[in-house]
Amino acid sequence: MEEAQNKWQEHVAKVKSHLQERKGELDVKRAELKADDAEGYASYAIDFAGSAILEAEHAALEAVRARMEAEALAGR
Helix, strand or coil, X not given: CHHXXXXXXXXXXXXXXXXXXXXXXXXXHHHHHHHHHHHHHHHHHHHHHHHHHHHHHHHHHHHHHHHHHXXXXXXX
16 A cells, blocks of 8 residues: 555656646746747837838928928018
């Protein structure tokens, strides 16, 4: 009876150890996915900011052009 209990306890210890290893592997995978998502979001934010800067430049140039046209029409 004692031998069976010892074998069972060894089996349970092995299963627990294996589960801990798998949990560690899943934690690593989860962390890698979070890092991938964060990098993707950062890249998107950079692209968005770059587009906003270009749009602002175009708006500023259009404002200058519109002001020059208004002043020309006003005879200044």
